[in-house]
Amino acid sequence: MGGADAGVMSRDYRALSIGIVSVVLLIAFEATAVGTAMPVAARELDGVSLYAFAFSGYFTTSLLGMVLAGQWSDRDGPLGSLTAGIAAFATGLLLSGTAGAMWLFIVGRAVQGLGGGLVVVALYVVVGRAYPERLRPSILAAFAAAWVVPSVVGPLAAGAVTEHLGWRWVFVGIPVLVVLPLALALPHIRRRTATREKGAARAPFDRRRLRLAFGISLGAGLLQYAAQDLAWLSLVPAAAGAALLVPAALGLLPRGTFRAARGLPSVVLLRGIAAGSFVAAESFVPLMLVTQRGLSPTLAGFSLAAGGGAWALGSYVQSRPRVEPYRNRLVLLGMLLVAAAIATASSVLIDAVPVWTLAVAWGFGCFGMGLVITSTTVLLLHLSAPEEAGANSAALQISDGLSNVLLLAVGGAAFAALGGGTVSHAATAADGSRPAAFAAVFLPMAAVALVGAWVTTRLRTR
Structure with missing residues (x-):
């Protein structure tokens, strides 16, 4: 695992550090760029009335992804969760970028949110298992620093792309950029984050917690749908959403x-x-x-x-x-x-x-x-x-x-x-x-x- 004075950019950790920080960098760029392109996308898809849903759809499914990633990583290590999460993230971007209607755009954002939830938890599990305790503050600081440049460049680049090429390129262009850092990091993640010996029993999934996670995601989605419709019939999905969300939140959050x-x-x-x-x-x-x-x-x-x-x-x-x-x-x-x-x-x-x-x-x-x-x-x-x-x-x-x-x-x-x-x-x-x-x-x-x-x-x- 390297000498006592090895840093996050030493030979032992360089490829892993560059790979996972690059994934954070691209996720950060997407997060800052989408907000710039969203007004134009909503207008062209005749979906300004569903503008908030395009954002909250991402957060709704990410709740399920976070809980699933935690248990998946504990059971099999973070590699599977990270790979599946990036695949879902990229698929969601492509769905949104090629959408011909606002509802399909929102579906893409929901798929993307599921992937984002899987990725964010898996990355922190990678940090906990691949790096010794003395290096964790440094790599976490690199995660935070990875948001600085996208916050400055992302909106400007997305605005320029939206004006000159169209908003769709903001979405469909990002998945291609994920391939290289992921390919760089995956072999090192596989080698450094094994969680159990060969033949050892797998930890079981906590089915109750997964049910609560599904309930909180579905409940939040129903409430968001009801809030956007503003009709008397919307009280039905609103009541169903509250009935799912409240007990799930009480079970997942501290008393x-x-x-x-x-x-x-x-x-x-x-x-x-x-x-x-x-x-x-x-x-x-x-x-x-x-x-x-x-x-x-x-x-x-x-x-x-x-x-x-x-x-x-x-x-x-x-x-x-x-x-x-x-x-x-x-x-x-x-x-x-x-x-x-x-x-x-x-x-x-x-x-x-x-x-x-x-x-x-x-x-x-x-x-x-x-x-x-x-x-x-x-x-x-x-x-x-x-x-x-x-x-x-x-x-x-x-x-x-x-x-x-x-x-x-x-x-x-x-x-x-x-x-x-x-x-x-x-x-x-x-x-x-x-x-x-x-x-x-x-x-x-x-x-x-x-x-x-x-x-x-x-x-x-x-």
């Missing part, structure tokens, strides 16, 4: 999460509130800039370009040893910055407010997210016994994904109810300007972030 019990439950709840409010708001920012302020997709993407660097800076600040005694105050500051950034987005709906205001505000919001998201992981591990760290980490990811789905459903329903589905490219057109629809997304999400600021007072046990 006391939904009442903000002190300590670990509030840490898990805060992660969901922070991620959900920010993602739900950010998903509508490019559409708002394109349809209400008349920006091109490239310029709309550029408004979010500084976010990756600001996020990384926030993560770096919270990692410094000298700020450790003030972690809870940093988390509170982070949530206040997130709330302020989302609220500022609604002010850009006023023509007199310069568009660059959003870019500045979003940079501060991303800095706040860097403080909060990484700190929740640190706090969770601090509050977890060693034998509970895996299950609690899974709960943190589930809270993240579930909150994204639910708050996107709420935001999408408010957006559709106020005529957001009829927005056009011309912000000045009588039927193209729907500022109230966007305000109905941004202002409630800012309020949710403020609730998260209160939850930060519940992180310490008495």
Whole structure:
């Protein structure tokens, strides 16, 4: 496994490190690029009314993928989960990129989400099994750094591709780029992550947990469908979705999460509130800039370009040893910055407010997210016994994904109810300007972030 002074880029680990960081890099590029291309895709497919569903469909199926990947990796190692996940991720991109209707585009996003859930968990299992403990912080830091360049370049590149070649190329071009890093990493993953001796019995799947994962995914999907339809008959899928989702969430998350019990439950709840409010708001920012302020997709993407660097800076600040005694105050500051950034987005709906205001505000919001998201992981591990760290980490990811789905459903329903589905490219057109629809997304999400600021007072046990 290499000498004591070997690093993540030493001869023993170089190919593995380059391979898995490249996979993270391409996933990060996809995540930042899709948001830029999505407004154009939704308009061309006549599916602006289902705009939020295109995002939440990804998060809905990723919940199932995360739980499945955890058990699959424990049973057979991460190789199978990682390979299947990347295959599903690429298939979903191709489905969306070649879709002729919005419903098929959303199906592609759902397949992609399943793959994303399989990949993200498998990658962390690879880190835990292929690298010694002293190297894990370095490779995890490389994962975080892999998001910086895509956050800056991704929206600009996707905007340029969308304008000159068409939005479909943003989706169909990425799967080809995954092949080389995966081929580089797979032999090393196979060699370094074996979990059992030949002939040893396999660990059984936890069927109850898989049922709960399926229930939470199906329930979230039904709620999202009901939120987009806004008809009386939608109460039927809404009730069915709630009946599936609520008990599943109670079974998968720590007891006391939904009442903000002190300590670990509030840490898990805060992660969901922070991620959900920010993602739900950010998903509508490019559409708002394109349809209400008349920006091109490239310029709309550029408004979010500084976010990756600001996020990384926030993560770096919270990692410094000298700020450790003030972690809870940093988390509170982070949530206040997130709330302020989302609220500022609604002010850009006023023509007199310069568009660059959003870019500045979003940079501060991303800095706040860097403080909060990484700190929740640190706090969770601090509050977890060693034998509970895996299950609690899974709960943190589930809270993240579930909150994204639910708050996107709420935001999408408010957006559709106020005529957001009829927005056009011309912000000045009588039927193209729907500022109230966007305000109905941004202002409630800012309020949710403020609730998260209160939850930060519940992180310490008495």
